[in-house]
Each structure stands twice: as structure tokens, then as C-alpha cells.
Amino acid sequence: MPADFPSDSQDDSLVAKGRAGDNAAPLSISEISGLLKRTVEERFGYVRLRGELSGVKRAASGHMYCALKDEKAVIDGVMWRGNTQRLAFQPEDGLEVVASGKLTTYPGRSKYQIVIERMELAGEGALLALLEKTRARLAAEGLFDEGRKRALPFLPRTIGVVTSPTGAVIRDILHRLADRFPSRVIVWPVLVQGQGAADQVAGAVRGFSALPEGHSDRPDLVIVARGGGSIEDLWSFNEEAVVRAIAECSIPTISAVGHETDTTLADYAADRRAPTPTAAAEIAVPVRQELAATLADFGARQQRAILRPVQLGRERLEARVQRMPKLEVLLQPQAQRLDDAATRLANGLRDRAARARDRLQSDRARLNAPLLKIRVEQAQQRLTAVSRLMVSLDPDNVVKRGYVRVIGPEGRTVTTHAAAAKEAALTLKFRDGDLAVTTGKAPQAPTAPKPRAKRPAKGTPPAQDDLFG
Template sequence: MPGSNSSSDFDSASDGLVAKESAGDNSGALTITEISQALKRTVEDRFGHVKLRGELSGVKRAASGHLYCSLKDEGAVIDGVMWRGSTQRLSFVPEDGIEVIATGKLTTYPGRSKYQIVMERMEIAGEGALLALLEKTRKRLEAEGLFAPERKRQLPFIPTTIGVVTSPTGAVIRDILHRLADRFPSHVLVWPVLVQGNGAAAQISAAINGFGAMPEGVRPDLLIVARGGGSIEDLWAFNEEVVVRAIAASPIPTISAVGHETDTTLADFAADARAPTPTAAAEMAVPVRADLANTLDDLGLRQRKTALRPVTLGRERLEARAQRLPRPEQLLQLPAQKLDDLGEKLRRGLLDRAASGRERLGALRLSPAVLERNWRESKQRLDTVRLSPMLVTRPIAEKAQKLAALARLAEQLHPEKPLQRGYAMVFDAAGRPVTDKASAQVKPSLAIRFRDGDLQVVPAGRKKPAQPKAPAAEGGQPKLL
């Protein structure tokens, strides 16, 4: 019946409880590992070398040094991994949002049933992406304050030692040395580094840090980080964060001279000064010695003029005032006239006085009676004056007392007075007094004076020379030299 036929067909087509081999089926069931390995071989054989362009996302570095990330575009995402050996060859630091071109092979990761790309190389996808990364890094470092104007330091006027971080074989170092020699010869320390390519940023930052770690007295006074011109890719090492932070943290004032005038790197923002070219950096580092010498000469001339100017002005003022003074003969005219008048008055006065004196002398009559009367009056005045003897004897007695006191003091202070009390006086051969032991030991002979006479002695250890004489006393007192 139709109903029974349909039921048997359903039973034959339905799944059984236990898996059974079907007639004519020559393929057995695959394990998960088997299918995963098959897929892995198929993907790796088909996509053994691919280039993918996409935006980095979820970038992270494992402790082992491996790099894990995702590459995405508008419609899809693929996981990526780069082993430690490949990451060491990267010329930039991968970050989220950077558009890159990754070269490698596709493979699967059976543990998660995913496919991924194992990247062997990673490059920034074009100059536009490189500039976008540069701007992103600049804004981040600027937000940290690494480019703040208040961090900029004044360059030394005449640095004693200049440190240069650059390639030792390029034209840059020759241009810097030649320019320094022309302007102001200075001591230059060159730290050779790579200026582009892998490892350049690490060498540049290490050189900057190395100069900064030098002790005072050896460390340069000024640092120049220089490189010639090139593309943005050639100059990229000077945009690396490690270089920028090294310049910002350097204790030495730094000039960035990377590329030509139109080239700009992040090192220029972090440095204390930016030079358009390496040659211009040398010009900024030192002044022109000849100009300094001319300036000193000019200042010396101005100093001399300034010192002489008061003298010159004083002389001019003195001459101007001297011209306003009257002539000497004009000054003497009035006094000479007064002198003549006084001389005439004096002559007339003397004549008048002599005439009047002559008249009084003629009127005076001298007679013996007048003289006798004057003598008697003088004798009476003399008799009235009585002189007391005390007026004479009292001052004499006071002077005698003072003289006796001085005699007693002289007797007490006599140099030979202590001899009466048992003391002695010591003299050398020249008759000079000896007052200390050290002086006595070096004398060849000595004379000791006691109250009853002199005794000649020789210091211990010396032969007896001619006997010295004590100085003869003058007036009872020895001569002290």
C-alpha cells in the first residue's frame, strides 16, 4: 500500500542510533585533528606567500618577544603573529591604527579553529600612513610635555667641548668639523652611529645617553645630533620615540640638525634648538672668533673714549671758563690804585706825626727836679711791694721731694740690685745679655756676673775660647745691648 511504502522509505533514510557503514562508502570518518591538519596543509600550500594590506588592531607583545595583532579592513579581520626573530628586524614600533603591508604565509591554528597569517615582514603602507603615524606619535609626545617651550635651554655661548652624534663616514661630520675650524676651533667628541636602517634609533639614543652619563669636566658642553638629507623613510630613526625621549632627557643642551631645511623630525621638536642643516648647527654652536676679537677691540676703544671723555669735557669747560675770566692786569689795576692811595696817606701821616712829636718834644722841659721826683715816687712804690720767702722756698721743697722719690725708684730698678739677693746675670762674648737657654747653648762662651764679680764659663760640649768680658758698668750700671 502507498502508506506502507512511504513508511519503509522513511525508515531507510533516517539516522540510526549507531553509525553504520553504507554500501559502497569507502571513506571513513575523519578526526578533528585529521581535518585540521588537512586544512592546514591545504591553506599553507595554496597561500604559502601572501601580502596583506590592512590596519593594525589589538597589537601586543608577549613576554617571549612574539608579536600578536589583527589586520582589518572595512569588511574583514584576520589574526596575525610575528615571531621574535622577525620582530627584531622591524624598523618601526607597531601600534594600533597603523596601516601596514604584511608579508608572510597563511596558516591555521587548530586549537581555536582559526586561520591566521604568520608575518615575516611588516612595512608601513605608503608615505601617507607613515605621516599619519608620525603625527600620531607627535601629538602623544607633545601631550606629555616633551616639546614644551619652557623645557628649552639656552645654548652655551662658547662651548669648551662639543659632542657630535652622527655617522663617522658621511659628509656631515666633515662639514661640521670644517665649519667649526673656520669659526672657532673647539674640542669635538664624535660618537659614531648608524643614521638610518634597523638599529639606528637604538644606537642614536645610546649615544645621547652615553654623552649625558659622562662625568663633569669630561662631558661636552653642547651636543649636536646630525644627519644629511633624505626621504622620510631615511630620516625615520630620528622620529623614533626612544630617540626623542633621549634628547628630551639629556642633561646637555642639544641642537638637532637632521636633514635639510624642509625636513622636520620629532627630534627637532625635542631638541633645545633646531638647525636647518648640519653646517648651520656648527654656526649656531660657536661664534666667529674674528668677530669676537673685533668686538673686544671696539669695546676697548669705547672704554678708552669713555674714560677720556670726562677729561676732554673738563678741559673744554675749563677753557671756556678761563676765557670768561678777566686778564691779570685788569685784576691788579684797582688794588694797585688803592696801594698808591694808601702809600700817599702813609707818607703824609708819618710827616704829620713827626711834626706833632717834634712839637711835643719841644714843649717838654726836662729838669733835675722832675727826675728826682720820679725817682722818689718809684722808690716808694718799690718799698710798698713786700716779697715773702715762702714764695721761693716752697717750690724748691716740692721739687726736692720729687727728686728724692725718683732717686729711690732708680735705686730699686737698678739692674744689679737683684744680684744682692742671690741672682746672677749672663752675657755672651760680645757683652750682650743672654736671657734664654736656647740662646745660651749656641754661644761659644759666656760670662756670669755675681754680686761680688764675674765668672767665665763654657757651655757643655764646647772648647773654651777666649774669655769674654762682661760690659763695663757706666756710672754703677752695666751696659745692656
């Protein structure tokens, strides 16, 4: 045994004492920890470690704590908040990464660890593994279910586009829309690659979705677009924040990220996937010329549909007309009856005229002038006698001689006491006026006068004799 380390048999003291040739004072734990810390940091000031993440957790302060391991060893790691905010992916247990930073010790636990300044996935295989893991987790939540996807509007008036405002993507979309069906386009400019791109894309989608119904800038359709690139270039559209924003968007969405074979998780969450941004514009609106042609075709079909019953009716009518008898055949019996009646009428008129002529000739002798004169004088004498009789019988002429005429309510002359006793009121007609008197008898309801027979109006000719009578 070396002399610097005496045996137990020689070290019988209870209090630490200096040894011969020993000129170093004992080190404290903090001192030795500090020496170890400086030695490690000087020797391993910058390292890159490849390993599998384990025990990943984020503190309330924003710092991330984890462990890197392989088949035989484990090393703790810490990443401060400023560096975690610049991560291009979400660290999870089981991911193989390459961590860059410096080794240091943690005196509080006598452990060494790596302070990670940068973390990257260990190759494209690890990136694809993370992608598949994220896809499976979000699919389990139902974000990619076909049942939740909505139909796109047939003809959106306003289209919102989330993309870079300076790239070829927006120019392609605007050009294609102008060719097919010019529409109002609102561009929400965002980064489509690199640090902060996922947050900007998610914020733009949520911004469009948050616009209230009826707002002038609220689009009817949202297109999330980016040109082609590697899986790393398109990674922002695989971020959970973007996928959830698209899935929760209240407006139908089209994902047009990459070209043809490029597929991102945003494509699964959107209501419709387009292989290219140009294809997204084609899906969004129909072709105006085709719509015009379709409308013209519908109009022609409608016109034919309207005219078809008329044409069929005309054809049926013509067929029935062909089967109907001729007009001459239908009217033949009536025409024959008419001819017979005309013949009978002509014969009857001739017979009636002949009889009238015979009667006139037989009465000619009675119509000579002397005889007519005698008949006129006789009629005049009778008329004169009747006139004198009417004057003598006129009751008013008797009144003029001083008599009184008694008139009932109906204007008739009352000639008996019994008739006068029945009336409640009478009129006495004197030569110089009328006098109304009452008899004291209750009035009786007047009886309606009997209707007089109507006389023929003056100038009305007498009824004509029947020509066939």
C-alpha cells in the first residue's frame, strides 16, 4: 500500500490531520462539483447526440425535460423555453432525434446532462414515423372521418385563400378562377414554410372561420394552398395546430398542399383534397361557359317539353278528324228538311195570296164609294148620339146645376146610404170646390183595386193571321 494512504492500523485518530507531504486541503462537495462542471463543459463544449426521446415533458415555465437513450446508456437533457419555441416539430417519446448542445453537470443530483440548443429528427425515416404516429392519434379522435366532411358550395361568391402572397400558387389560383368563373378572392397572407408557418396557417384558417355569418368578408369556401416540396418543406401542414384548425373550420375547406403525390395531414382534415393549387381552383368553381350551355340546353328542353303536349294534341286531333264523317254528310238530313220546308213555304205563300185575292174580289162590291159614304154617315150619327148621352150622364154636369156629388175613398161616386155608412171618410164635391167629411166609423183597410186589362199600346198593329192557318 502506498505511503500516502496509511493503513487502518496506523490511522487511529478521530480528528482529521494532515499527512506528511500532503499540502492539499480537503475539497468541499460544491468545489468538486464545480471542478467537474468546468471540466466537462470545457471538454464537451459542443456535441451532437443521436438517440431516442424518452420521458418528454414540458414545465409550466416552457422548458422541456427529456432523456436520450440507446441500447446501453441514458443521458438526461434539458431545453430552455427560447429554444423550444423554435422547434419545427412536437417532441414525443419514441422519436429518434439528433440533439445539438453542450454537456454540463447538475450538482444538485450529481448527474451530467446535455443542454439542448437544437433538435432535429434523425433522418427522413424518423420524420415519417412521427407523421404516422400523429396521423394515427388524430384519426383516433375522428378528425379524418368521412362522415364529418361537408359538401362544397356549387358557386361560392367569395373564396378565401390561405397561402403566401408572393408565390406562384396565388397567381395560378387567380388565373384559373378568372378562366373558369371570375369570383371574389380574399387572400390571407401567411408563411408556408419554416419557423412560425404552422401557427400562421392555423391562425388564418381560424380567422376566416371566426367571421360572423353575413359579414361581407366571410368567404363561402376556404382554400389552404402551397406549392410542392420535400416532406420537410411541407411539414408545417402536418402540424397538429393546422390540422385541428382545418377540421374545426365552420367553412368548407379545400387542401391544395404540394403536387400530385404529396400528402399531408391537412389533406385528411379538409373537406376536399386537391392534387395541386390549380386543381383546387377548378374544384372550387364551375366553368361559366359550361353553365351557360347547360342553361341553354335546359331552356330548349323546357321549350320542347311545353310544345310536346301541343304537338301530341294536334296529332290526336288530326287523327280524330280523319275518322269523323264529312260535314256534308252530317248536314245532309237538315239540308233536305230545309229544302222541303222552303218548298212548302213557297207553296203556302202562293195559296194564301190566292185566297186573299179571292176574298178581296168578293168584297169589291161592298167597297164602292156610295156605300162607304152611307156607312160613314151612319157611324157618325151613332157617335154623335153617344156623345150627347155621355154629356147628359156626366155627374159633374149635375153638380154644376147645384147638386152635390158624394165620393168615396177610392174615387167612386157613393149613391146609397148603406154604402156611405161603411166609409169612415167621404168627399163632397160642390160646384165651387170639394169638402172632406168623416162619418165617425173606424177606417177599413182599403181593398186593392182590381187590375185593369192592359190595352194594346197606341200604334201597335193587330196580330197577323197565320199564313198557314
